[in-house]
Amino acid sequence: TENGLTRFGTDKIPPIATRGVLLDMAKHFGVERLEPMQGFGSEDIQAAAESQGVSIGAGDVVLLHSGWLSMAEEDPAIYIGQQPGINAEGAEYLTSLGVVAIGADSAALETMAFEDGAIFPVHQHLLVDAGVYVLETMNTGPLAADGVHEFFFVLGQPRFAGSVQAVINPVAIR
Numbered sequence: 001t002e003n004g005l006t007r008f009g010t011d012k013i014p015p016i017a018t019r020g021v022l023l024d025m026a027k028h029f030g031v032e033r034l035e036p037m038q039g040f041g042s043e044d045i046q047a048a049a050e051s052q053g054v055s056i057g058a059g060d061v062v063l064l065h066s067g068w069l070s071m072a073e074e075d076p077a078i079y080i081g082q083q084p085g086i087n088a089e090g091a092e093y094l095t096s097l098g099v100v101a102i103g104a105d106s107a108a109l110e111t112m113a114f115e116d117g118a119i120f121p122v123h124q125h126l127l128v129d130a131g132v133y134v135l136e137t138m139n140t141g142p143l144a145a146d147g148v149h150e151f152f153f154v155l156g157q158p159r160f161a162g163s164v165q166a167v168i169n170p171v172a173i174r
Helices: 025-029 042-051 068-074 076-081 088-096 121-130 141-145
Strands: 016-024 061-065 101-104 133-135 150-155 171-173
Touching: 016 025, 016 042, 016 141, 025 042, 025 061, 042 088, 061 141, 068 076, 088 121, 121 133
Parallel strands: 016 061, 061 101, 101 133
Antiparallel strands: 016 150, 150 171
16 A cells, blocks of 8 residues: 555564574685675585584574675675575575574575576565565674674564564674
8 A cells, every 4th residue: 555565564573582593604605705696505504504513493593694795885786786695495495494584694685696587586485485584684794703603583673564674673692
C-alpha cells in the first residue's frame, strides 16, 4: 500500500537473542578480502567451519566475513555492484541446518554473480522459501581480527510499521 506493507513488515520481526557463529571466509580462502563477485557454497562453508573449530546448528545466526566492507571506502561502485558472497546452494545448505539469520559484511549478502539468470536467488530462498532473515553490511571485521567464531548474538531491531528493511545495530557478546 502507499503506507508500506500491511503484513510481514519489520515491525513484526521479534527480537533475536541466540548463538552467533562467525565464519571467516577471507581466512578460509587465504586472503584479506574476497575477489569481486566471488561466490562460495556448502563445501567452502563446511571447510571453513571445520578449520575454524565451530559447528552450525538450528537456531544459530551465521555471519560470513569476506573482508568486503573495506571496499566501501576504497571504491563504492565496486562495493555495491560486484559483491562476493554466498551462492544459492550455500544458502540452501545453511537453511537445511535450521539457522534463523545469515549475515555478511557486504550490502547484498550474496554473490552478485547470479546463476541461471535468477536475480537475488539467495534472498528469494532465504526470505520466501525458508523464512530466514538477511543481515547486510555487518561489521564482522573486529570479530574476525580477534579470531572469535562463537558469541551471543543480540538484535532488537526498530519497529517501523510497513517497512521491509531497517538499519540495525546488533551486538556480539563474547
